[in-house]
Amino acid sequence: LEEEENGKDGPLETLEELVLGLASEVCDDFLFYCGDIHASFVVRTLLQVLGGTLLESERTRHRGSQSPDAQRAPARECKPTDFEVPETFLNCLQDLSSCFLKDIAVFITDKISSFCLQVALQVLHRKLPQFCAHVCSAVISYLSSRNPSADGSPLLLFLRDQTSSRLLEQVLLVLEPLRLQSLFEDHFQGQLQALAAHPIANFPLQRLLDAVTTPELLSAVFEELSPALEAVLAQGHPGVVIALVGACRRVGAHQAQVLQLLLE
Structure with missing residues (x-):
């Protein structure tokens, strides 16, 4: 047996x-x-x-x-x-x-x-x-x-x-928050509006916004991206705007500003 x-x-x-x-x-x-x-x-x-x-x-x-x-x-x-x-x-x-x-x-x-x-x-x-x-x-x-x-x-x-x-x-x-901040400064900063308008690059931009957890990074992203929200929506990329709003809510900053921009 x-x-x-x-x-x-x-x-x-x-x-x-x-x-x-x-x-x-x-x-x-x-x-x-x-x-x-x-x-x-x-x-x-x-x-x-x-x-x-x-x-x-x-x-x-x-x-x-x-x-x-x-x-x-x-x-x-x-x-x-x-x-x-x-x-x-x-x-x-x-x-x-x-x-x-x-x-x-x-x-x-x-x-x-x-x-x-x-x-x-x-x-x-x-x-x-x-x-x-x-x-x-x-x-x-x-x-x-x-x-x-x-x-x-x-x-x-x-x-x-x-x-x-x-x-x-x-x-x-x-990525850990510090590494994400570094990656943003080295590669993304100054390019967010162009990425938001791109048919493919707007997706990794959305994931960057999903990953934001610090007020410092959110402020830098918001300052650069917020003036282009109307154009982003016109280009058919609402996911970028949704991700930015989500980041503001998650971090607890710029919520009133993003709401005002959307209502204008």
Whole structure:
């Protein structure tokens, strides 16, 4: 009976061992699995399992909601579900996530691969925040080192690209306040009105507004963006205005001013 329970090839592996074994296999050919339209779903699910976090955004995507509007849904509306995992899973999560750093350019520019990094950032932010900050710094450093655009920071080019802008949206949402302030000053300041008018770049701008938590950053953003609210609405980008109003309410500043601007 004991031999039957153990099986012909020795003792049966535990679920923990099976998951860790799968992670090892994925790590050995990481670029392939992340870049394959079908295997990438496995990678994204694996990242969530290792982190003990089920992301609502991924549940929606698995249910087949692939419209642009659904994919651009603000992460603030998604409520992850956490569950307990062994310590070995979190160690494995960090090891697996380190693979992103080896080929960072691919995960920024390839649409399918980028989804995997976006999921990793969300999970790491909840479970391994220090390593999440490390990955974010690597992404920002890479983008900042590319050829500069005609009107300033190299990052502006990627904010206007459909694939890399989605990744940057997620980076903005998981950055710590001080790092977000620094990113704004280095790359966004002076460009907000142009970003608000752009058909793609207005989305990462919305995520920047969603991420604002300090009066200092809100004041800088409000001063630059508020004179253009009417133009932003005329361009068909109400999400920017909604995000700005939400930031004012969340931080508790400029509420009367933004209301007055909307009533004019």
